[in-house]
Amino acid sequence: MAALGYGGVGRRIAYYRRLRRMTQEQLAQAACVALGTIRKIERGERGVSDVTLEAIAAALSLDPPQLRTDRGPAHTPVHEALPALSAVIATYDVPEDGPTRPLPELYAAVREAADWRLSAQYTRIARKMPDLLAELARAYHAAAPEQRAELAGLLVRAYRSADAVAYKFGARDLSARLIDLMRWAAPEAGDPLLTASVAYVRTETFFAARAHAAGLRALEQALDAAPAPSSRHEVAARGALHMRAAVIAGRARDASAAVTHLEEAQALAERIPEDVYRGTAFGPDSVRIHEVSVAVSLGDEHVGRALDVAREWKPPADLPAERRSGFYIELARAQLWSGIPDDAFESLKVARRIAPQHTREHPWVREDASTLRRLKRADSETLSNFAEWCSAN
Template sequence: MGVRALTPLAAARETAGYTQETLAVAVKVERTTIGRWERGVQSPQPWQRRGLAGVLQVSLDELDDLLRRTARRPDTAIGPAVAAVRAPANVELVPATSISGDASDHAPAEVNVIHAAIPRLRRALDRLDLPDDGPTRTAANLHGDIIRASDDRLQSRYGHLARRLPDLIAELARAGQLGDATDRRHAAALLTLALRAADGIAFKFGYLDLSARLIDLMRSAAQLAEDPLLVAAVAYVRTETFFATGDLDTAARALELAADHLPALGTASSSAAFGALHMRAAVVAGRAGKPDRAADHLREARRAATVVPEGIYQGTAFGPASLRIHELAVAVELRDPLGIERAAAWQPPAELPAERRSHYFIDLARAQLTLGRHEDAYLCLQTARQAAPEHARTHPQVRQSLSTLLRTHTAPSSGLLDLAAWARAR
C-alpha cells in the first residue's frame, strides 16, 4: 500500500514542525479535531483561525487558501449547500472561496421566485373563506405537507416554500370547510403552521404589511384550533411585529401574558412553549437594555430546557442548544463582553435547523464587531452564509455588519467585497 499524500493543511503543519498532538496542544483542541481539519471534513471555527494561523506562521489569507485546498466537497446525499459534521457540537465550515456552485450562488434566482409568488400568496389569503375549487385531501392527509413546509422554513429553503404555499393554503382552506368539528379544528391547526411558514418568507423579504396580516390570520386560526400551545407559538412569532415598530414594552407584555396562560407544564410540548416564550422575552429585554429582566427570562427558559430535549415544538425550535443561541443574542443586545465570551465559547450542533445556526453566526459576527475583531466577524458571516444562504442574504443584520466592515477597512479583501456584493451591502 502506498503512502497517502499529505493534504495541504497537514503539509503546512509538518513544515511548521508540529505533530498532530503538539499542534492540538498549541491551539487548544483535541488531536482528533486536528485530524478532521486535515482530512477536510471539518474546518476551524472563525474564532480558532487566528491562533491556528499564528502557530503555523501563515497569514489568515494563506490559511484560508490551505483550508480551501484541503476541504472535501460536501456529500451529495446531504445536500450541496451544507455538509453536516457528524461529531456533536461542531459545524463544518467550508471556506468561502470553495463554495461556488452551491445554493448560495443560486440565491438571486430563488429571490426572484419568492417575489413572483407573493401575489399568488396574497390571493390565497384573500380567499380563505371562499377558496377556489380544487382537489381537497383530508386534514390528516395534509399533515405531511405541513411537516415539509415547516422543515423548509426552518432549513431556510424559502424558494421551495414560495412555490408550494399558495396552493397548500388554498387546499387547507377547503379542508377547513369539510368534515366534523374535530376535522375542522385539525385543519385550522395545520393552517396556522402553513401561515407561519408563509410569514417566514414575508417578514424576511420585507413584506411587513403581509407579515402583519399573516400573524393576525395565524391568531384566528390558532383560536379555531382550540390549541393553547399554537396560540403560544403565534405569540412567539408576533414579536416580529413589535421588533419592526420598536414597541418593545408591548412585545414583552405579550410574551409574558402568553407564558402565564399556558396550561400546566406536564408535557414536553408545554414546557417547550413556556421556555421558547421566555427565551424570546429575554432577547426583547436585552434589546430594551434591561439586563435584570433578561436574566430572569433566561432563568425560566433554562428551567424548561432542563426537561425538554432539543426539537421542534409547534414549529419552534427549543431545547438546550436553542437556548444557548438566545443567550448569545441577549449578550450581544446588552453589549456584555463577558456574556459574549461565555456564549461564543460554544458551537451550535450541526443537527440544529439551518436557520437557527445561521442566526447564531450572524449574532456572533455582531459580537465580534463589538469586541473589535473584524476578521472574526467576517468569517462568522461567511459561516452564516454557508449554513443558510437564503436566510443570511436577506437578514438586515448581515448587511449592517458588512457595511461596518466596509467602512472600517481602507483596503477590503476580495472576499469581503464579494460577500458584500452578494448580500447587497454598502
C-alpha cells in the same frame, strides 16, 4: 422551463466554484449534474435551465440569482412569489374552488413546509405555499364540524411557514396579516400549546415596529395563559416564550427582565432534550443561542458574554439551520462591536454556509458587511464579493 444563455453565467459558476476550492467533478457530484454538463456550461457551450442552475447554486451555497447576469434581491424567486402569497391569504374565507387531498396527505404537506422553514429553504416554501394555503382553506370551510379543529391547526402551522418567508424577506405588512390569520385560526384549533406558539411568532410584529416594551408585555400575558409545564411539550412551549421574552427585553434595554426570562428558559431547558416542539426548536442548545442574542440585544458591557459563550461552545450540526445561522449572525455583531472585525467576517461566512438564504436576507448581515467593507480589515476581494452577495452598501 426557461434556459439561460451563457452570458456571464458560466463565468460566474466557474468563479464561485474556484472560490469554494471545488473541482468541476466535485461540483458535478454535489449538484447531481453530469460532469460534461458543468464543463460545457463553464465554457459557454450550452445554456443552463432554471432547475440545473438551482442545483448548482445550492451546491455552491448561493442563491440562484447570484449566478444570473440580471441578479438582484428584488428578482429572487421568493420575492416573485410574494404577490401570489398575498392573494391567497386575501381570500382565506372565500377560497377558489379546487381539489383537496385527504387529511393525512395535508398533514404531510404541512410537516414538509415546516421542515423547509427550519432548514431555511425559503424558495421552496414560497413556491409551494400559495397552493397549499388555498387547499387548506377549501378543506377547512368544507369540513364537517368535527374535523374543523384539526384543519384549523394545520392552517396555523402552514401560515407560520408562509410567515417565515414574508418576514425574512422584508414583507412586514404581509407577515402581520399572516400572524393575524394565525391568531384567528388558533382558537378554532382548541390547542393551548399552538396558541402559545402563535404568541411566540407574533413577537415579530413588535420587533418590526421596535415596540419592544409592548412585545414584552404581550409575551408575559402569553406566559400567564400558557399551560403549566408538566409534559415535554408544555415545558417547551413555556420555555420558548421565556427565550423570546428574554430577547425582546434585551431590545427594550430591560436587563433585569432579560436575565429573569433567560434564567427561566434555562431551568426549563434542563428538563427536556433539544427538539422541535410545535414548530419551535427548544432545549439547552437553543437557550444557549438565545443567551448570545440577549447579550447582543443588551449591548455595551453585556456583549462580552456573547464572546464567552462562543469560546466555550458552538451550535451542534443537528440543530435547525435557521437557528444555527442566527447564532453566527449574532456572534458576528458582537465580534464587530468588540473590535475584532476579521472574526466577525468569518462568522458571517459560516452563517452563509449554513443557511445562505437566511443570511443573505438578514438586515444585520447587510449592515455589518457594509461596516466591514469600510474598515477594509479582511481580504478586499472576498469581502467585496460577500457585500455584493448580500446587497450591502
